[in-house]
Amino acid sequence: MTNQSPSKSMLSRVLNGGKQIAIMLVVFTLFSAAIDLWRSRDIVTDNLPDLKAMTLTGDSIDILAMSHQEPVLLYFWGTWCPVCSFVSPSVDIMATQYSVVTVAMSSGNNEKLAQYLQHKQYEFPVVNDDKGLLSHDWSVNLTPTLMVIKDGELQFYTSGFTSLPGMWWRMLLA
Structure with missing residues (x-):
């Protein structure tokens, strides 16, 4: 059992959520760029x-x-x-x-x-x-x-x- 205070636990969850959002934005941007390249082939x-x-x-x-x-x-x-x-x-x-x-x-x-x-x-x-x-x-x-x-x-x-x-x-x- 950890002795993390509630504020540290909350901060940790917020940071993890921020990391997940950042990763999703990078994936979305790369996916969008790939689609743009595919669409622009003609x-x-x-x-x-x-x-x-x-x-x-x-x-x-x-x-x-x-x-x-x-x-x-x-x-x-x-x-x-x-x-x-x-x-x-x-x-x-x-x-x-x-x-x-x-x-x-x-x-x-x-x-x-x-x-x-x-x-x-x-x-x-x-x-x-x-x-x-x-x-x-x-x-x-x-x-x-x-x-x-x-x-x-x-x-x-x-x-x-x-x-x-x-x-x-x-x-x-x-």
Whole structure:
């Protein structure tokens, strides 16, 4: 029988719980990275396509040129995508701190898309890809898809749910 005081016993349990959480986070991160690699096997990584377009607000963008100044988060999404409704608020937060360009895939005409953005109070820049030409050029078939581009090269690629910390880390590592 040990003579540990209740406070030492409690501290020991808290530390063990913290270790278990840290191990789970490491395993989850490694698993997530492996899935990202598997999902990105079909993406074009050499000679990224040009993305020169006009946003809904009339701003001209050039992803590759922007990426030579700082990393750019490129987000392919749709108004019809249920997972995007969880990811888009995080992208909106990222857009306040980083260069972000979003591509709305097959989400209607400019007016309909602008109404959607206003309703959701999203302020990130949006290129309307109503015919799916940009997403086809970038080999994007799944929403949401996020890419981090730096110096004209694809640094990170992920599809499906991505958390705000996941986006933040990818941008910092780029």
